[in-house]
Amino acid sequence: MNREEILNNIKDRFKDCIKNFVDKSPKRIYIDIEPKCLRDVVCYVFKDLQARFNTASGIHTRVGFEILYHFSFDNLGLIISLRVKLETDKARIDSITPIIKGAEWIEREMHELLGIDFVGHPNLKRLLLAEDWPEGVYPLRADYKEWDKNSIRDRGVKE
Amino acid sequence: MSRTIIPIGPYHPLQEEPEFFQLVVDGEKIVDAVANIGYNHRGIEKLSELKSFDQATFVVERICGICSNSHPLAYVQAVEDIIGADCVIPERALYIRTVTAEIERIHSHLLWLGLAGHFLGYNTVYMWAWKEREEILDILEELTGNRNNYAMNKIGGVRRDLNKDSFGGVIKRLNKLIEFMVMIKKAVLDDPVLHIRLKGVGILTQKDCIDYCALGPTSRASGIAKDVRKDEPYAAYDRISWNVITQNEGDVFAKVVVRILEIFESIDIIKQCLRKMPDGPIDAHIKDIPPGEGIGHIEAPRGECFHYVRSDGSNRPVRHKVRAPTFMNLPTYKQSLIGQTISDATIILAAIDPCYCCTERMTIIDANNKKKTFLSQEELIRLSQKKTEDIKNKMGIK
Numbered sequence: 001m002n003r004e005e006i007l008n009n010i011k012d013r014f015k016d017c018i019k020n021f022v023d024k025s026p027k028r029i030y031i032d033i034e035p036k037c038l039r040d041v042v043c044y045v046f047k048d049l050q051a052r053f054n055t056a057s058g059i060h061t062r063v064g065f066e067i068l069y070h071f072s073f074d075n076l077g078l079i080i081s082l083r084v085k086l087e088t089d090k091a092r093i094d095s096i097t098p099i100i101k102g103a104e105w106i107e108r109e110m111h112e113l114l115g116i117d118f119v120g121h122p123n124l125k126r127l128l129l130a131e132d133w134p135e136g137v138y139p140l141r142a143d144y145k146e147w148d149k150n151s152i153r154d155r156g157v158k159e
Numbered sequence: 160m161s162r163t164i165i166p167i168g169p170y171h172p173l174q175e176e177p178e179f180f181q182l183v184v185d186g187e188k189i190v191d192a193v194a195n196i197g198y199n200h201r202g203i204e205k206l207s208e209l210k211s212f213d214q215a216t217f218v219v220e221r222i223c224g225i226c227s228n229s230h231p232l233a234y235v236q237a238v239e240d241i242i243g244a245d246c247v248i249p250e251r252a253l254y255i256r257t258v259t260a261e262i263e264r265i266h267s268h269l270l271w272l273g274l275a276g277h278f279l280g281y282n283t284v285y286m287w288a289w290k291e292r293e294e295i296l297d298i299l300e301e302l303t304g305n306r307n308n309y310a311m312n313k314i315g316g317v318r319r320d321l322n323k324d325s326f327g328g329v330i331k332r333l334n335k336l337i338e339f340m341v342m343i344k345k346a347v348l349d350d351p352v353l354h355i356r357l358k359g360v361g362i363l364t365q366k367d368c369i370d371y372c373a374l375g376p377t378s379r380a381s382g383i384a385k386d387v388r389k390d391e392p393y394a395a396y397d398r399i400s401w402n403v404i405t406q407n408e409g410d411v412f413a414k415v416v417v418r419i420l421e422i423f424e425s426i427d428i429i430k431q432c433l434r435k436m437p438d439g440p441i442d443a444h445i446k447d448i449p450p451g452e453g454i455g456h457i458e459a460p461r462g463e464c465f466h467y468v469r470s471d472g473s474n475r476p477v478r479h480k481v482r483a484p485t486f487m488n489l490p491t492y493k494q495s496l497i498g499q500t501i502s503d504a505t506i507i508l509a510a511i512d513p514c515y516c517c518t519e520r521m522t523i524i525d526a527n528n529k530k531k532t533f534l535s536q537e538e539l540i541r542l543s544q545k546k547t548e549d550i551k552n553k554m555g556i557k
Contacts, residue, residue, distance in 0.1 A: 054456070069347045102372030102487055127197060129200070
């Protein structure tokens with residue numbers, strides 16, 4: 001399948017899910033999709049189109065969360081990034097780990113660093129942060145302040 | 160059936176990454192394994208958001224001491240992707256990037272080869288490979304000025320030019336390395352002990368590679384011919400001729416072979432680059448980074464290294480996501496380790512080149528009577544070496 005066929009297939013199949021389609025350059029494409037369609041689109045791209053899952057980038061902006069799921073089509077040198085947007089107080093999305101085993105760790109990472117809840121993840125434990133890192137402090141959120149670091153550094157020290 | 164849990168890790172200064180493993184064993188056989196990482200988490204992604212675009216190149220260079228060219232290269236490509244078609248990198252800079260990247264690949268693969276030899280009880284391989292690696296570091300010093308952390312990559316080009324006078328000496332040294340590699344290749348392929356020790360051990364099937372999205376030599380040893388250098392050529396890889404190395408077996412032996420053959424390809428790439436390198440400027444002098452987002456990915460020695468950068472038009476990235484190859488390769492231990500014996504654990508874990516077979520100490524906990532036994536890291540390696548010794552004795556090889 002060439003580039004045009006892949007794009008047309010995705011466009012046709014998920015007409016109602018695609019909010020925005022950015023053909024940025026011959027090698028990079030960004031597709032905004034509805035969060036509720038995520039699993040269907042990922043399943044189609046990974047299983048049927050046989051793309052390779054690169055990773056996912058979670059971002060916290062002033063308006064909310066964005067998660068980009070990057071897929072590469074190695075024979076074409078093409079990277080398609082699926083973007084979902086979530087509101088800060090509704091940080092929940094379906095986990096894609098049941099479809100892609102390789103997504104387990106990155107979802108665990110986003111869960112602890114950004115505080116996004118992945119529904120249906122088989123093992124949503126901490127990956128990188130220490131066990132005594134306080135609950136509810138998410139270092140990659142936009143509102144995370146430097147002073148938090150000191151309070152964390154001094155945790156457990158009795159006055 | 161009694162099950163025993165063996166924790167491995169988390170710290171050992173021998174290698175660059177601390178990792179903690181719990182092996183659940185039934186007798187000698189591994190029935191389950193759990194990995195625990197994060198001992199080395201330094202918040203580089205957050206730190207990078209506090210630096211300017213140019214400074215961040217130096218920050219990501221310090222993610223890893225061995226791939227200290229891969230991360231900056233992937234990062235500058237991500238930033239150049241934000242700028243888009245306006246950013247034309249001078250030809251000479253592309254060749255210089257290729258040369259540095261390939262020398263780094265050779266030194267990384269030689270380092271791995273030496274360690275693998277050590278874990279198997281082939282300490283001669285360990286000494287020889289590291290001796291040759293020293294020559295490679297000398298080449299790096301001669302060309303870039305640094306043995307490590309070369310600081311060659313810059314948004315829009317490279318920081319330093321290469322001196323033409325040194326090319327002759329570099330090629331002479333590379334030719335010497337070819338002689339050594341021919342010897343090592345013959346020694347590995349002809350050694351019956353290595354065949355018994357490594358063939359059929361820690362097999363990773365093609366399906367597992369696709370499921371876990373494994374990368375680099377780990378997946379190429381399972382017959383997946385994916386290599387970013389060929390798939391989406393960056394730097395000067397599309398201007399020279401070279402081959403993607405694959406093996407079909409997926410076991411540890413195939414991974415050794417892939418890495419050894421890749422060294423030959425790298426030497427060839429460097430020689431072609433030095434011969435063909437055009438004269439001209441080395442920097443496109445990029446001033447401003449426009450708002451937008453970009454992706455840069457390159458083939459590091461261990462697999463694809465992936466960077467995502469977002470800019471809001473200021474002089475700092477608002478988000479910088481780094482995905483190192485081991486992040487995808489490490490979870491494959493679930494497939495390759497289970498069903499194998501403890502004495503093979505070190506080499507299977509080492510086969511994906513993540514550097515965590517650094518077993519500082521090992522505790523054996525018997526699930527039934529909660530008895531604890533502490534074994535040192537040396538003893539775990541000794542277990543592995545003893546197995547090789549036993550095979551040699553059985554075959555009558557001294």
